[in-house]
Each structure stands twice: as C-alpha cells, then as structure tokens.
Amino acid sequence: MFPLDYDFVDTTLKITKDLVAKPKEERYEYDVTLLTNCLLGLIVFPKENALGAIEPRPLKDLKGWGVEPSQITLECQSDKCRQHKSGNTPRHVVYHLRNAVAHAGVHLWGETEKEITLVKFVDWPPGAKDPVFEAEIPVSALETFAVKVAEQYKPSLKASIR
Numbered sequence: 155m156f157p158l159d160y161d162f163v164d165t166t167l168k169i170t171k172d173l174v175a176k177p178k179e180e181r182y183e184y185d186v187t188l189l190t191n192c193l194l195g196l197i198v199f200p201k202e203n204a205l206g207a208i209e210p211r212p213l214k215d216l217k218g219w220g221v222e223p224s225q226i227t228l229e230c231q232s233d234k235c236r237q238h239k240s241g242n243t244p245r246h247v248v249y250h251l252r253n254a255v256a257h258a259g260v261h262l263w264g265e266t267e268k269e270i271t272l273v274k275f276v277d278w279p280p281g282a283k284d285p286v287f288e289a290e291i292p293v294s295a296l297e298t299f300a301v302k303v304a305e306q307y308k309p310s311l312k313a314s315i316r
C-alpha cells in the first residue's frame with residue numbers, strides 16, 4: 155500500500171483549478187457538483203498534523219481568501235478552541251468546516267434547482283445546546299478559500315509521508 159493523501163489533494167487541486175478556469179458556458183451540467191465535492195474534499199483533508207500549517211491570523215487582517223468574516227458565526231467556547239484556534243482565522247474556520255462536513259452539517263443551496271451557488275456549514279457537536287459554528291459561503295468564495303487552504307497545507311502533508 156502507498157500513502158496517497160498528498161496525491162489525492164494534489165489531483166483534487168488540479169481538478170478544482172481546471173473547473174474554475176473553465177468558462178461557465180462550457181461547464182457540463184455536473185461540473186458545479188463536482189467542484190463542490192472537490193472543495194469539500196480539500197477542506198476535510200488537513201487532519202491534525204497539517205492544520206498547524208494553515209494561516210493563523212484573523213480573516214479581517216487578510217486579503218484574497220474569498221471568505222468574509224461576516225459570513226462566519228463563531229460561538230465556540232471549548233478549551234480546544236480557546237487554546238489553539240481562537241478567533242476568526244482560516245485555521246480555526248477550517249477546523250469547524252471540517253467538523254461540519256464530517257458530521258453531515260453541510261447544506262447546498264441554489265438560485266435554481268440545478269446549480270449550487272451557496273454552501274451552508276453547521277458545526278453542532280453532539281450534546282451542545284446550539285451550533286458552535288455556522289457559515290454561509292458562496293461557491294465562488296469557497297473556491298478561493300479551499301484552494302488557498304490546500305496550497306498551505308500541501309507541503310506539510312507531503313512531509314508527513316514517510
């Protein structure tokens with residue numbers, strides 16, 4: 155068996171970039187679904203060992219990440235969040251996006267029945283009274299964010315292969 159984490163992320167990034175570069179009128183019917191799958195895959199992949207490679211500064215101090223602070227609601231109070239990932243940073247946001255994806259807290263919305271335009275993420279840990287994290291991110295912003303995140307953690311993922 156070969157460790158293919160890196161290759162999975164690298165290939166998914168290539169597919170994402172191809173899809174994003176394709177003019178809208180040339181997209182196949184299923185391209186936006188495929189793109190959304192790619193973006194979710196790229197977000198899920200930075201496990202604990204690669205999460206530390208993702209930008210720790212707040213989104214409000216950054217440019218070109220796609221996602222705006224106003225699209226994110228953070229209500230988390232856990233010790234883990236306070237110690238390691240506090241604030242509205244890409245690293246903290248990815249942590250909760252990953253939880254939302256892994257625990258079926260992802261909901262896809264569209265202007266029509268055929269095209270996904272918005273992805274809603276909800277991280278609601280078992281037993282919690284309310285969600286600890288909610289985000290409503292347009293697919294176009296998610297494209298920018300997921301590609302940037304993947305580019306940041308890719309080297310760590312490669313280094314973790316022994």
Ligand SMILES: [Zn+2]
Pocket residue numbers: 228230231235239246250
């Ligand atoms: Zn948190």
